[in-house]
Amino acid sequence: MKRQQNFSREHLAYLKKRKRKNIFVTIMRWAMLVAALGLWELLARFNVIDSFIFSSPSRVAQTIGGLYANGTLFYHVGITLGETVAGFFIAVALGYIIAVALWSSETLRRIFEPYIVVLNSLPKIALGPLIIIWLGTGNTAIIFMTVIVSLIVCIMNTLAGFLAVDETKLTLMKAMGAGKLTTLKKLVMPASLPTLMNTLKVAVGLAWIGSIMGEYIVSKAGLGYLIVYGGQVFKLDLVMSATFILCVLAGGMYALIALVERLVVKQF
Amino acid sequence: MLKFKDISYTYHTGSGETCAVRCLSFEVERGNFVSVIGPSGCGKSTILSLAAGLISPSSGVIERGGGTFGYMLQRDALFEWRTVEQNIFLPLEVKKRNTAEMRAKAVALAEKYGLKDFLKKSPSQLSGGMRQRAALIRTLAAEPDILLLDEPFSALDYQTRLEVCDDVQSIIKNEQKTALLVTHDISEAIALSDKVVVLSARPATVVGEHKIAFGSNPKERRQSPLFASTFEVLRRELGI
Numbered sequence: 300m301k302r303q304q305n306f307s308r309e310h311l312a313y314l315k316k317r318k319r320k321n322i323f324v325t326i327m328r329w330a331m332l333v334a335a336l337g338l339w340e341l342l343a344r345f346n347v348i349d350s351f352i353f354s355s356p357s358r359v360a361q362t363i364g365g366l367y368a369n370g371t372l373f374y375h376v377g378i379t380l381g382e383t384v385a386g387f388f389i390a391v392a393l394g395y396i397i398a399v400a401l402w403s404s405e406t407l408r409r410i411f412e413p414y415i416v417v418l419n420s421l422p423k424i425a426l427g428p429l430i431i432i433w434l435g436t437g438n439t440a441i442i443f444m445t446v447i448v449s450l451i452v453c454i455m456n457t458l459a460g461f462l463a464v465d466e467t468k469l470t471l472m473k474a475m476g477a478g479k480l481t482t483l484k485k486l487v488m489p490a491s492l493p494t495l496m497n498t499l500k501v502a503v504g505l506a507w508i509g510s511i512m513g514e515y516i517v518s519k520a521g522l523g524y525l526i527v528y529g530g531q532v533f534k535l536d537l538v539m540s541a542t543f544i545l546c547v548l549a550g551g552m553y554a555l556i557a558l559v560e561r562l563v564v565k566q567f
Numbered sequence: 568m569l570k571f572k573d574i575s576y577t578y579h580t581g582s583g584e585t586c587a588v589r590c591l592s593f594e595v596e597r598g599n600f601v602s603v604i605g606p607s608g609c610g611k612s613t614i615l616s617l618a619a620g621l622i623s624p625s626s627g628v629i630e631r632g633g634g635t636f637g638y639m640l641q642r643d644a645l646f647e648w649r650t651v652e653q654n655i656f657l658p659l660e661v662k663k664r665n666t667a668e669m670r671a672k673a674v675a676l677a678e679k680y681g682l683k684d685f686l687k688k689s690p691s692q693l694s695g696g697m698r699q700r701a702a703l704i705r706t707l708a709a710e711p712d713i714l715l716l717d718e719p720f721s722a723l724d725y726q727t728r729l730e731v732c733d734d735v736q737s738i739i740k741n742e743q744k745t746a747l748l749v750t751h752d753i754s755e756a757i758a759l760s761d762k763v764v765v766l767s768a769r770p771a772t773v774v775g776e777h778k779i780a781f782g783s784n785p786k787e788r789r790q791s792p793l794f795a796s797t798f799e800v801l802r803r804e805l806g807i
Contacts, residue, residue: 490646
């Protein structure tokens with residue numbers, strides 16, 4: 300589509316209005332953040348709230364600065380980020396493979412359906428003690444936790460995407476004499492790409508839940524560990540700081556996936 | 568070229584069995600355009616699935632003169648993530664005949680029938696009529712001997728429908744293909760076919776066969792005084 304250069308005055312006014320609105324939304328977004336942080340800081344400064352319990356933005360900044368200075372900031376961030384990313388990729392890949400298997404056979408789907416339903420509703424944290432005993436107290440246990448938290452949703456979402464492929468297109472492939480594998484490669488996989496992107500978005504959130512939950516149960520380092528440790532020794536600045544870093548990381552990872560989505564799903 | 572001999576087909580569901588087609592016999596001669604019309608829900612699509620070998624008859628024999636099939640569906644089913652050109656190459660890829668020569672032939676065919684400027688575009692940039700034309704070229708790309716058309720115009724609006732109908736007929740005649748069309752539209756059948764086979768309600772069986780010999784293209788046929796009388800005959804046979 301070519302961009303027209305000679306817009307009418309009315310259209311120019313419309314464009315201007317739209318641009319203004321976008322700017323307004325962006326400004327308001329930042330303003331909300333600044334206002335919330337400012338209010339928090341002021342309430343703490345004037346002792347309306349107890350900054351020992353509630354911390355404050357300046358104390359959070361100081362704590363993060365301190366972590367950076369003693370060189371442990373990137374150590375903890377790296378550990379949690381590594382666990383989350385590893386768990387995320389394993390869950391998505393494994394989920395995709397299992398979804399392909401379930402897609403290929405209706406019988407298989409029916410056999411596994413009750414198991415998937417039960418596993419989906421099971422609170423994975425219930426498996427905590429078992430995971431520690433089976434996998435020890437290292438990274439593996441935490442990555443395993445991340446995987447089981449996100450895996451079932453990955454399977455279900457991916458499979459739903461596969462099964463939502465247009466019936467007419469399936470008939471077309473069949474009429475051309477395409478087998479299961481060809482249908483999967485030429486039709487089902489590309490057609491379900493938008494759903495896969497949605498799955499990634501959901502999975503990234505769940506992966507963070509999994510890794511932090513894993514660190515709550517068993518860990519020697521990481522952001523989850525800092526939160527638990529900070530809570531135990533009443534260093535609430537540390538809890539707030541770790542939570543803040545988590546917000547930034549989770550938001551960043553989501554934005555990255557949204558970017559990938561924009562690039563991949565352009566043609567849909 | 569394609570011959571149905573005493574074909575019956577029954578399909579089974581949890582709640583019972585339905586006889587869709589009973590003792591059906593008709594023939595599609597080489598180079599002919601044959602239409603099958605019948606009341607809605609009489610198992611017309613089943614006939615195409617049988618012809619293409621997607622399902623096998625419960626009894627009876629289908630003789631195929633060793634030809635290959637191309638299937639054209641109600642909706643164009645173009646893949647949005649492929650360009651028009653890549654869509655046209657799809658049957659070549661699926662049938663493992665994706666050679667430079669076949670691709671060149673397919674492109675030549677598309678260019679011949681007015682898709683030249685659209686080859687690199689996405690299907691979503693095409694009008695409904697153009698999309699259906701692209702679907703036809705895709706069907707023709709693998710050089711099938713018989714075209715099976717499953718109400719390929721029914722999803723189009725009326726004006727586009729007339730246009731695409733003429734279009735498809737001329738392309739199929741030009742390329743000297745054999746075609747079997749199922750439709751519920753009497754006037755479409757008359758406009759396009761060399762022969763119209765009329766089916767009964769389910770279980771479908773042949774009520775009558777009519778050769779259509781007047782006029783040389785859909786437009787001429789629609790204008791001919793014989794059109795209305797043929798329409799009446801077919802309408803009465805359909806029982807509507």
